[in-house]
Amino acid sequence: MRGGRRDVRGAIFRLALLASLGIAFVTLGALLVDVASKGFEFLDPFFFTHPPSTDPHQAGARPAILATLYLGVLLLLFTVPVGVGTAIYLEEYADKNRWYNRLLEVNIQNLAAVPSIVYGILGLAFIVRGLGLGRVVLAGALILTLLVLPTVIIAAREAIRAVPDSIRQAAFALGATRWQVISRQVLPAAIPGIATGSILALSRGIGETAPLIMIGALTYIAFDPTLLGPFSALPVQIYNWTSQPQEDFLKLAATGIIVLLGMLLTLNALAIWLRNRYQRQW
């Protein structure tokens, strides 16, 4: 339904709203073009096969890229079981009228919003120095695990909640125990949602820099990382290059960003594909 005269204020308002979105997309575009144009020069196989160096033309990011891959694999191994376990407990077992279960929920929501650098402090105090693990890949993976765990839990809960109750009731009616209902009916139906959420959490985890800096990942590493050895992940390597004064190191940082964004985009695309391919409407 239109008014008799043209709605000038409405048109201006609509334009302002579009401009808001425009700012986000223009920035995104500028960022991608800027990084691509600066990082293109050093983007060659050499970058993937050589360690960093004081000479920008001899520098690569092989140890950092490998460390990021290790971190990613460990992160999935640690977060998915614990995250899904917590989600199952909260959705299928916990009595929401109990104060401790409500506290658990608020606690997880708060943890999702705790600054990542605070997780770095936790890692510095307990995992690196308290457990005496040292500044190693495993310590980094444990910190990132705690950091992304709330994200995985929240995603897994939503996936489990989306499975209709009628399926559970049908299984119970056939004499299934609670765990049989969960493991054979609820979880299989929730797997696409859980997988999507886990992949998105993974991509958040491997892009993190601040907590890794706190546990001393900001070091010069010339050899391939091991599980219990010192390391420098790709985002940390990017930060390292960004803080060098020479122009060429800034270009290397841009190359690192292209590789990192490439990894994250692949993960995101995978998550979106999984969501579209397997998502069911009940």
Add this chain to the structure above:
Amino acid sequence: MSTAELSAPALRASRRRYGEDVIKGLLALCALVSVATTVGIVVALLFPAIEFFREVSIVDFSTGKTWAPLFEPAQFGVLPLLAGTLVVTFWACLVAIPFGLGAAIYLSEYARPRTRAFLKPLLELLAGIPTVVFGYFALTFVTQLLRDIGIQIDIFNALSAGLVMGVMLMPTVASLSEDAMVAVPRELRDGAYALGSRKLQVSTRIVVPAAISGIVASFVLAISRAVGETMIVLIAAGQQPNLTFDPRRAMETMTAFIGATGNGDVPTGSIEYKTIFAVGLTLFVMTLVMNLFAIRLVRRFREVYE
């Protein structure tokens, strides 16, 4: 949950299944990891911070105007770090709050379903970019751009860090606000249209007020994330604790101080080491208060409409 009551309490299993109890225990153990994390954070921060406040009075810490932990004599006034955090947060919110809300109104009230299905993943893409990349962008692109248009800024400055952080936080504000607006029942809009309202009026006088608790929650969460964000300020805002509100100057935020001190080889137990925890505790308490407030607000809008 509801299934438990429905599966007829009279029909008990003939024998107790201990396997089921073990599984429930294991799952509860998983849930305890989150509790342990929070307890760990509090313990990790609190004890070194208490030791710190034995050496430095809490009054000097919270009112001192000079932050120079590595100087002789060392001074531990947190105000410069607090000012840095506030200035960057202010500029970030100046971008994130109005434009994030604008984007949310457009997505919820104006966009056609297909436009929306195209725009939302793009916003998610922006949300998925690592903060170190935004820091690089602020330092190498935005600072240069601001200089080119004639703003006299230092190489490291709070302004470009804040502006870039604002864009980074837009998706946070937009998606949570949009969730709240989408949850507003259609009847409210239809009622307003029936009384002759235009879309502008329906959006601003019906939908936004009805969704206000969710919208405010998104603002609070954005502020909390701005206060806690580290990499952008560490890279682009500099590491000089200046007590100033001029965004064109270099500043150090609380998070940047923690990051810069934490990556060095500070000996365990030294006063420099303990400052990390004192500043970290301040940061944790500030964000905790905001997060709890936001969580409560979100719960309220969920209760009203869902």
